[in-house]
Amino acid sequence: MSLRTLPLLFLNLGGEMLYILDQRLRAQNIPADKARKVLNDIISTMFNRKFMEELFKPQELYSKKALRTVYDRLAHASIMRLNQASMDKLYDLMTMAFKYQILLCPRPKDVLLITFNHLDTIKGFIQDSPAILHQVEETFRQLTEIYGALSAGEFQLIRQTLLIFFQDLHIRVSIFLKDRVQNSNGRFVLPVSGPVPWGTEVPGLIRTFNDKGKEVKKIEFKHGGHYVTAPKEGSFELYGDRVLKLGTNMYSMNRPVETHMSGASRNLASRTQESIAPNPLAKEELNFLARLMGGMEIKKPSGPEPGFRLNLFTTDEEEEQAALSRPEELSSEVLNIQATQDQQRNEELARIMGEFEVMDQPRQSASKGDDLLAMMDEL
Amino acid sequence: MFRRERSIPLRCSAAALCNNLSVLQVPSRNLTHFGVVHGPSAQLLSAAPEGVPLAQRQLHAKEGAGVSPPLITQVHWCVLPFRVLLVLTSHRGIQMYESDGSVMVYWHALDSGDVSPVQAVFARGIASSGHFICVGTWSGRVLVFDIPAKGPNIVLSEELAGHQTSVTDIATEPAQGQDCMADMVTADDSGLLCVWRSGPEFKLMTQIPGFGVPCPSVQLWHGTVAAGYGDGQVRLYEASTGTLHVQISAHARAICALDLAPEVGKLLSAAEDTFVHIWKLSRSPKSGHTEVEHCHAECVPDTQVCGVRFCDPSGSSFAVTGYDLAEILRFSSV
Numbered sequence: 178m179s180l181r182t183l184p185l186l187f188l189n190l191g192g193e194m195l196y197i198l199d200q201r202l203r204a205q206n207i208p209a210d211k212a213r214k215v216l217n218d219i220i221s222t223m224f225n226r227k228f229m230e231e232l233f234k235p236q237e238l239y240s241k242k243a244l245r246t247v248y249d250r251l252a253h254a255s256i257m258r259l260n261q262a263s264m265d266k267l268y269d270l271m272t273m274a275f276k277y278q279i280l281l282c283p284r285p286k287d288v289l290l291i292t293f294n295h296l297d298t299i300k301g302f303i304q305d306s307p308a309i310l311h312q313v314e315e316t317f318r319q320l321t322e323i324y325g326a327l328s329a330g331e332f333q334l335i336r337q338t339l340l341i342f343f344q345d346l347h348i349r350v351s352i353f354l355k356d357r358v359q360n361s362n363g364r365f366v367l368p369v370s371g372p373v374p375w376g377t378e379v380p381g382l383i384r385t386f387n388d389k390g391k392e393v394k395k396i397e398f399k400h401g402g403h404y405v406t407a408p409k410e411g412s413f414e415l416y417g418d419r420v421l422k423l424g425t426n427m428y429s430m431n432r433p434v435e436t437h438m439s440g441a442s443r444n445l446a447s448r449t450q451e452s453i454a455p456n457p458l459a460k461e462e463l464n465f466l467a468r469l470m471g472g473m474e475i476k477k478p479s480g481p482e483p484g485f486r487l488n489l490f491t492t493d494e495e496e497e498q499a500a501l502s503r504p505e506e507l508s509s510e511v512l513n514i515q516a517t518q519d520q521q522r523n524e525e526l527a528r529i530m531g532e533f534e535v536m537d538q539p540r541q542s543a544s545k546g547d548d549l550l551a552m553m554d555e556l
Numbered sequence: 557m558f559r560r561e562r563s564i565p566l567r568c569s570a571a572a573l574c575n576n577l578s579v580l581q582v583p584s585r586n587l588t589h590f591g592v593v594h595g596p597s598a599q600l601l602s603a604a605p606e607g608v609p610l611a612q613r614q615l616h617a618k619e620g621a622g623v624s625p626p627l628i629t630q631v632h633w634c635v636l637p638f639r640v641l642l643v644l645t646s647h648r649g650i651q652m653y654e655s656d657g658s659v660m661v662y663w664h665a666l667d668s669g670d671v672s673p674v675q676a677v678f679a680r681g682i683a684s685s686g687h688f689i690c691v692g693t694w695s696g697r698v699l700v701f702d703i704p705a706k707g708p709n710i711v712l713s714e715e716l717a718g719h720q721t722s723v724t725d726i727a728t729e730p731a732q733g734q735d736c737m738a739d740m741v742t743a744d745d746s747g748l749l750c751v752w753r754s755g756p757e758f759k760l761m762t763q764i765p766g767f768g769v770p771c772p773s774v775q776l777w778h779g780t781v782a783a784g785y786g787d788g789q790v791r792l793y794e795a796s797t798g799t800l801h802v803q804i805s806a807h808a809r810a811i812c813a814l815d816l817a818p819e820v821g822k823l824l825s826a827a828e829d830t831f832v833h834i835w836k837l838s839r840s841p842k843s844g845h846t847e848v849e850h851c852h853a854e855c856v857p858d859t860q861v862c863g864v865r866f867c868d869p870s871g872s873s874f875a876v877t878g879y880d881l882a883e884i885l886r887f888s889s890v
Contacts, residue, residue, distance in 0.1 A: 178627055178647070178680075179676050180673070180674055180675070180676055181674065190817070209861055235673045237624050238624070238817075255797065280860065280879075283809070285786075285810075328721070328745065328746065329725075329745075329769050329770055329788075330721060330722060330745025330746060330770040331773075332747070333744070333786065333810070334676060334722075335768055336741070337570075337571075337572050337573060338878060340571075340572035341571050341572060341595050344569060344571065344572075344595065344879070344880060345569055345880065347880075361856065362856070364858050364880070365858065366858055367829075367830050367831065367857075367858045367859070367860065369808075369831070369855060371831060373788075373808045374787075374808075374809065376769070376787055377787045377788050377805075377808060377809070378787075378789070378805035379805065379808070380788060380805050380806055380807055380808050380829075381805060382804070382805045382851065383803075383804045383848055384802065384803045384804070385801065385802050385845070385847065385848075386799075386800050386802070386803070386847075387800060387843070388799055390799075390800065398850035398853075399850075399853060400806070400807075400808075400814065400831065400853055401806055401831055401853040401854075401855050402829065402831070402855075404808050409845040434672060477602070513827060
């Protein structure tokens with residue numbers, strides 16, 4: 178499908194991840210300076226120039242497994258640690274949120290506005306760090322340069338590519354159920370009222386013209402919805418009113434991330450098929466991961482800064498319970514790489530992820546892909 | 557008034573593509589065949605009149621060089637004078653099968669030689685015209701295949717140039733008499749429509765410019781082009797001259813599919829706004845212009861519709877597919 182989808186997918190999912198982490202850090206009463214450090218570290222890693230360069234190269238979307246591994250790594254880019262169950266829940270929330278935004282996106286081009294909404298809020302998290310702010314604005318400029326010129330048809334292809342990526346995911350999220358944007362069967366509500374997309378007319382009119390192009394008849398018909406004209410177009414500038422609310426932070430102090438994620442109701446048939454079939458693309462995907470994460474400059478903790486564990490659930494017991502009751506096929510997605518505080522293990526992982534600065538001599542091998550596979554088997 | 561009939565379950569959900577439902581009516585055997593694209597696979601199934609599924613088959617896009625399994629863009633039955641072929645288009649090329657999907661009779665790989673790394677390569681838009689099958693491509697080229705009465709000796713006979721952006725859909729109709737000029741229309745991502753006359757060599761007759769939105773779906777009825785656009789509009793043009801006859805603000809989101817019951821002049825439109833509309837087309841005896849009347853609006857709640865087809869020649873029943881939906885919804889008039 179479209180080869181321009183990955184940056185949009187990554188940035189929007191990353192944005193959702195930051196919204197959720199920010200809310201949990203505050204809910205768990207993590208000291209403000211630690212919380213700020215975590216967000217700064219993650220954002221700085223996300224928007225690192227080398228990493229962005231890799232991301233923006235035209236390429237196909239890789240599997241959900243490969244993408245999930247990138248976020249695992251990103252979430253551990255700082256002193257914060259997440260258990261498997263919390264990481265799973267975080268990823269599910271991120272994915273369903275962006276799926277919702279894509280589905281409800283009025284025009285395919287508006288996916289860019291959704292991305293800008295995420296970037297605008299991210300800039301709010303790092304107001305006090307001009308260096309990181311500059312990185313984010315640089316990415317903004319890159320987005321504008323690449324996507325600003327795309328046609329409506331190309332945006333339609335991007336949207337279709339994203340929807341295919343999210344196909345068959347129907348995880349029920351409490352905050353969505355409560356807001357009635359998701360039904361109890363996991364499907365999102367598609368409203369038939371409200372403003373039409375910018376550039377679309379409110380349905381209901383049949384206009385007839387003569388050979389000279391003059392309108393000769395106008396008839397109304399009942400179209401079934403309750404639409405109104407769009408008030409104005411969202412801004413695609415560096416600063417501006419995006420108008421669209423999709424992609425803004427729906428978690429706030431008053432709307433906490435619910436701890437009861439009501440069950441996972443995916444289409445089990447298609448999911449099982451995907452995980453059973455041997456993946457002939459494993460090597461290609463590992464190459465992709467190596468390239469992408471090679472650009473991730475993960476900061477090592479500078480001093481004896483004690484790490485802490487973030488819990489996406491209210492209690493440790495809940496987290497344990499969630500880990501136990503999670504359906505098998507949902508957990509099998511994850512490439513089991515957990516960044517820990519163990520310095521030696523960190524070095525090994527760093528080597529695997531392609532950060533050759535840590536080693537004195539880079540490992541000689543015919544193909545980096547084979548290299549990674551071999552190393553992962555050793556883990 | 558229409559009522560919901562029994563749905564036909566699918567093995568896999570439908571993908572968010574346009575024109576994502578093909579229907580082959582086989583009245584002689586009291587069967588209806590359905591074809592739906594899931595992503596890397598497409599599902600064919602046949603059903604009895606009450607919607608009872610009888611047989612099903614899954615087809616895949618032919619593998620090729622590339623990182624991920626190739627995605628199918630469309631699946632469509634082509635009814636030719638002496639045979640029916642099933643055509644499957646993907647990001648690798650064009651596959652043609654016997655109508656039940658059992659045997660592949662032809663494979664055409666897309667040439668992606670000089671393509672810039674940014675460009676997605678695919679085939680999309682399928683229609684038959686006489687003994688030809690026409691298939692659109694990502695570049696705008698329309699490939700014309702000459703199909704023999706039987707056997708696999710299919711030949712690429714022509715490549716039509718007319719579009720500068722990716723083809724979205726193709727529609728044809730039998731030539732309407734001696735002085736009929738146009739029997740094929742092709743549409744693309746820029747909204748441009750090209751009207752052709754078929755023959756040993758296809759001739760470009762008219763071009764109808766777009767206006768900044770894609771035209772994902774197009775139909776042709778008695779010399780009238782019916783086009784559905786990304787901004788929810790349905791427009792009717794005189795095919796031979798390109799004159800706009802009717803403009804309908806039909807939907808609140810992008811139109812994903814149009815279908816026609818040519819014997820009765822009924823037009824079906826479906827869009828991402830969850831609505832399906834039925835329209836009645838007619839030619840005014842006074843002006844000779846096409847006129848439209850709205851017949852019916854059907855809301856498919858919380859479903860981003862991706863395909864719609866009439867299931868009988870009188871247009872009294874239709875089927876709908878939706879993104880993420882693992883069933884074919886059926887409606888029939890009461």
